[in-house]
Amino acid sequence: MAIQVLKFTNRSALQARLMGWFRMLTAFVSLEIAAQACAALASFLVVRNLAKEHYAWYSLAFNLQSTLGSFTLLGIGTGMTSMAGQWIGDREQMGTLVASAFQYRRYLLAIVGPLVLPVFGYLLLKNGCPLWQTVALVALAVCLLLVELNRQIFSSPVRIAGRYNYLQQAALIEAVFRVASLGFFILIGCLSAWTTILVSVLVSGSVVRFLIRKRAEEFVAPDSAPDKAIHRRLTKLNLNVLPSTLTFVFQAQIGIAMISIFGKTASVADLGALMRISLFLLVPQAIVQKIIEPKLARAKEGKDLWRKFGVSVLCVAAMAGGCFVLMYFLRYQFLWLLGKQYWYLEKELAFYSGVACAGTVTSMSIMLLYARGWADYMWISPLTEVLCQLCATPFLNLATPMGVLRLESVRVAAAAVIYGSLVARRFFKSRQNTNLQQDREIELKSNLETLVG
Numbered sequence: 001m002a003i004q005v006l007k008f009t010n011r012s013a014l015q016a017r018l019m020g021w022f023r024m025l026t027a028f029v030s031l032e033i034a035a036q037a038c039a040a041l042a043s044f045l046v047v048r049n050l051a052k053e054h055y056a057w058y059s060l061a062f063n064l065q066s067t068l069g070s071f072t073l074l075g076i077g078t079g080m081t082s083m084a085g086q087w088i089g090d091r092e093q094m095g096t097l098v099a100s101a102f103q104y105r106r107y108l109l110a111i112v113g114p115l116v117l118p119v120f121g122y123l124l125l126k127n128g129c130p131l132w133q134t135v136a137l138v139a140l141a142v143c144l145l146l147v148e149l150n151r152q153i154f155s156s157p158v159r160i161a162g163r164y165n166y167l168q169q170a171a172l173i174e175a176v177f178r179v180a181s182l183g184f185f186i187l188i189g190c191l192s193a194w195t196t197i198l199v200s201v202l203v204s205g206s207v208v209r210f211l212i213r214k215r216a217e218e219f220v221a222p223d224s225a226p227d228k229a230i231h232r233r234l235t236k237l238n239l240n241v242l243p244s245t246l247t248f249v250f251q252a253q254i255g256i257a258m259i260s261i262f263g264k265t266a267s268v269a270d271l272g273a274l275m276r277i278s279l280f281l282l283v284p285q286a287i288v289q290k291i292i293e294p295k296l297a298r299a300k301e302g303k304d305l306w307r308k309f310g311v312s313v314l315c316v317a318a319m320a321g322g323c324f325v326l327m328y329f330l331r332y333q334f335l336w337l338l339g340k341q342y343w344y345l346e347k348e349l350a351f352y353s354g355v356a357c358a359g360t361v362t363s364m365s366i367m368l369l370y371a372r373g374w375a376d377y378m379w380i381s382p383l384t385e386v387l388c389q390l391c392a393t394p395f396l397n398l399a400t401p402m403g404v405l406r407l408e409s410v411r412v413a414a415a416a417v418i419y420g421s422l423v424a425r426r427f428f429k430s431r432q433n434t435n436l437q438q439d440r441e442i443e444l445k446s447n448l449e450t451l452v453g
Contacts, residue, residue, distance in 0.1 A: 028291065031168035038175030045182050048339040049191050052269040057129045057193040059272030061137040064120040065145045080156040081297050081371055083233070088160045088219065088298075095224030098216075101153050103226045104234050113142070133194055140197040147205045154212045157219040160294045166215055174207040237375055271401045273342050274352050292316075297371040302434055305372075306427060313364050320357040327353040348401050355409045362412055365419035374426055381418035388414045 050058060080101055087093040117138055124134040158167055181199040185191040292312045299305040327334065331349050335342060369378060392410045397403040 027165060028168065031165060031172060035168055035172040035175050038172065038179055042175060042178045042182055044337050045179065045186065046191075046196055047273050047342075048337075049186050050193070050196065052341060053128060054193045055272060056127055056269045057124060057133065057137060058196055059269065060120060060124050060127065060129075061141045061193065061197055062272075064116065064138065065141040065148070080153060081160070081293065083230070084156050084160045084297070088157060091219060091221040092224065094157055094219055095221030096227045097230055098153055098157070098220050099224045100226040100230040100234065104231060105149055105153075109145075117142075129193075133192075136194045137197065140194060140201055143201045144197060144204070147201060147208055151204070151208045151212060154208065154216040158212065158215050160297065161219055162294065163215065167212070170207050170211045173211070174203055177203045177207075237373065270342065270345060270348075271404060273338050274345060274348055274401060274405075293367055293371050296368055302430060306430065309364075309368055309423075313361070316364055317361050320360045323360075324353055324357040327357075345401070348405060351402065351409075352405050355405060355412055358409075358416070359412045362416040362419065365423045366415070368423055369419065369426075372426075374422070377422055377425075378419075380422075381415055384418050385411045385414045 046058070047055065080097065083097055084094065087097065120141075121134055121138055124137060125131070129137070155167060178199060181203060182191065182196070185195050185199070292308075295308060296305065296312070299308055328350055331346060331353070335345060335349060338345075369375060388410050389407055392407060396406050398407065
């Protein structure tokens with residue numbers, strides 16, 4: 001009878017846990033779909049209503065913001081995730097971490113900004129952008145970068161604390177206001193490259209300042225001073241991920257740069273428009289970043305960590321596979337959304353969908369290494385990726401979108417092998433440590449039994 005009661009209790013607990021997960025995922029996915037649908041609508045409004053020339057300038061300016069963000073966010077983001085996972089609940093320590101991250105951000109911007117800004121200014125001018133618009137686009141891209149840096153730092157404690165829905169509600173509000181603002185500029189006939197980025201700066205800046213920062217203050221003590229020990233940890237993390245950062249920036253910009261230099265302005269717009277389709281992968285990516293990554297950052301080393309990681313990989317692979325099937329069979333509808341000036345990109349769209357979905361699965365290994373702060377050997381992957389791409393370059397036409405996408409597929413394949421190997425190395429090392437601990441416990445128990453006997 002007692003055994004039956006125990007089984008019934010365990011079954012009830014399991015059912016309650018599964019129902020809790022189901023309700024949480026339902027609420028999360030519903031909000032995420034609503035937010036991403038509005039964001040996708042805003043992106044397609046931009047693609048369909050901007051002239052190809054202006055969309056090319058917009059793509060270059062947006063890539064400038066992404067490049068600077070890569071240099072200033074990756075190391076800080078890794079440190080914020082791994083350290084916040086340890087200190088969440090301690091407002092004083094979290095306040096020190098946030099203050100240190102902001103100070104460290106200023107140092108990185110002072111170093112990277114003067115190196116990157118002239119390059120993108122040249123690319124804009126080369127593609128026919130007037131001087132005054134070039135200056136405006138570069139300035140707005142820097143402003144948008146500062147907004148995104150604030151978002152990254154203030155979102156980390158909220159995300160690690162498990163307040164996923166609040167961040168989603170903020171993203172939904174942001175997307176709705178962005179659509180409304182873009183619609184207003186379209187109606188009055190004033191939509192251009194610089195007004196599009198201006199809308200992003202004003203809307204995103206308001207949401208970060210009045211919503212995300214306000215919620216972050218619940219977990220972060222205000223007016224905390226930076227800590228030199230945290231600076232040293234951030235420096236170590238940045239040095240460890242620097243090769244990966246450089247490669248990420250190189251990979252993200254090489255396509256736009258190659259087409260800008262060797263191709264035509266229309267090709268720049270084609271590649272930028274194709275990349276808008278990645279918006280449909282934002283739901284699985286959001287689940288990875290907002291639910292899975294914080295849980296892995298908080299998980300205990302050992303079986304708990306690897307069990308959660310294995311289940312997460314299977315779930316993300318299933319979602320990515322579903323997204324690929326959806327994008328493949330609805331590719332003509334997606335091209336219609338982009339507009340008639342992009343209808344001839346059918347093959348490129350199908351190929352890019354496969355590469356993007358494969359990259360989403362590969363990112364799981366990268367995410368685990370970042371979440372746990374295991375960045376010691378990550379420099380191997382960038383070198384391998386670059387070498388593989390250099391070998392493939394003579395066989396590709398990098399003046400066309402398909403050539404750039406094939407180059408990206410080479411990178412994704414190399415990254416999957418290397419980062420997967422690094423995760424496997426950590427797994428076997430963890431198993432070895434667990435076995436050693438069990439052997440010590442058995443030996444200690446045997447010694448105690450001998451002494452008692």
